[in-house]
Amino acid sequence: MHEKSSKQFIPEATHSSLESLHLPFIQKEQPSYETLSTVLQHFEYYFLDRQTKPIWETSNSQEYIEETSFANRRAIDWLTRLIASPLEWIHVESQREEVVERAAKCIAAACGPIIRDWSFPAPPGNNKPISLKIRDSTLLDDDVGFKTWGAAYLLAKRCTSGQAMPLDKIQSTFILEIGTGTGLVGLTCAMIGCLNVLLTDYHLNVLSNVAYNINLNQLQNVVKVEKLDWKDIANGVEPEFQQKFDIIVGADIVYEVAHANWIPKVIKKFMKKGGTFYLMIPLRPTHTLEVELFERCMEEQGFILQSRQDQQGLDDFSGIQNYRYYEFKD
Numbered sequence: 001m002h003e004k005s006s007k008q009f010i011p012e013a014t015h016s017s018l019e020s021l022h023l024p025f026i027q028k029e030q031p032s033y034e035t036l037s038t039v040l041q042h043f044e045y046y047f048l049d050r051q052t053k054p055i056w057e058t059s060n061s062q063e064y065i066e067e068t069s070f071a072n073r074r075a076i077d078w079l080t081r082l083i084a085s086p087l088e089w090i091h092v093e094s095q096r097e098e099v100v101e102r103a104a105k106c107i108a109a110a111c112g113p114i115i116r117d118w119s120f121p122a123p124p125g126n127n128k129p130i131s132l133k134i135r136d137s138t139l140l141d142d143d144v145g146f147k148t149w150g151a152a153y154l155l156a157k158r159c160t161s162g163q164a165m166p167l168d169k170i171q172s173t174f175i176l177e178i179g180t181g182t183g184l185v186g187l188t189c190a191m192i193g194c195l196n197v198l199l200t201d202y203h204l205n206v207l208s209n210v211a212y213n214i215n216l217n218q219l220q221n222v223v224k225v226e227k228l229d230w231k232d233i234a235n236g237v238e239p240e241f242q243q244k245f246d247i248i249v250g251a252d253i254v255y256e257v258a259h260a261n262w263i264p265k266v267i268k269k270f271m272k273k274g275g276t277f278y279l280m281i282p283l284r285p286t287h288t289l290e291v292e293l294f295e296r297c298m299e300e301q302g303f304i305l306q307s308r309q310d311q312q313g314l315d316d317f318s319g320i321q322n323y324r325y326y327e328f329k330d
């Protein structure tokens, strides 16, 4: 069935109500170019024009969390179906191409190509709240390190509240972040006063995005970036830097069996005697084996588990999920 008039499907653009926006069935209704364009305008406002998205807080009302997650999932489902369709009823090729390109940008944006403001209450003994800007690049860039994950927010929050590393000696502490992604955790360590932070990842484009984030927060004097591939270290390849660290931090870095084997060796290589490894990972039901193996491999490397706590948190894709926080000592 072909659509008769674009107006019959689309309510007035009310930017606040993405969840109630009528989305025409793509194949069944065969919406016109004009109709698709109007729907895409709503999504462009929602995903591209807004400067920041609300950050994840489980203290937001359950209703808010459910509505937002539902609206995002519904939008991404619909946009995916739009892109998958040949749109053969739109006869002008340039219009078909435009629709697909705009839909792809919205999906990428829904997955995070934005500069977000992150803020945390003032750390104990300090009256200034912490705030940072972090650029999440787009998932069109095709790597998990281009967005900030829920575990990073939870670990950064612990760092600022004094629920992770002690804050009294933070200035003179040397901190290494592995699998830094967009750098939220390591940059937060610099914001709470650490003067020596090294952010590492194996992906060169991820490293250039994190370098951008260092500049965005004017932390060039205290935060440096290096390439570090866990696989190389596990295979005995000598790293670019020889330094050892008092503290190593990591968020959402155990999601493959290989990671479970490699990371304990990386920590062994770079942690000073008496140092601590602070880690936050999501407990994805699909990755229980990796987590169990990681815990065993840490023990085999001789690390002592000082603290292990499960908690809930949010991220862009999964809504509320369980996370596990660890502190390992040498």
Ligand SMILES: C[S@@+](CC[C@H](N)C(=O)[O-])C[C@H]1O[C@@H](n2cnc3c(N)ncnc32)[C@H](O)[C@@H]1O
Binding pocket: 143, 144, 145, 146, 147, 148, 149, 150, 151, 152, 178, 179, 180, 181, 182, 183, 184, 200, 201, 202, 203, 206, 228, 229, 230, 231, 250, 251, 252, 253
């Ligand atoms: C899920 S992301 C987490 C990023 C960031 N820590 C966060 O929580 O937002 C995993 C990160 O680990 C990095 N990574 C994956 N394999 C790696 C390896 N073999 N060596 C170093 N980094 C790696 C990825 O590039 C990515 O930045």
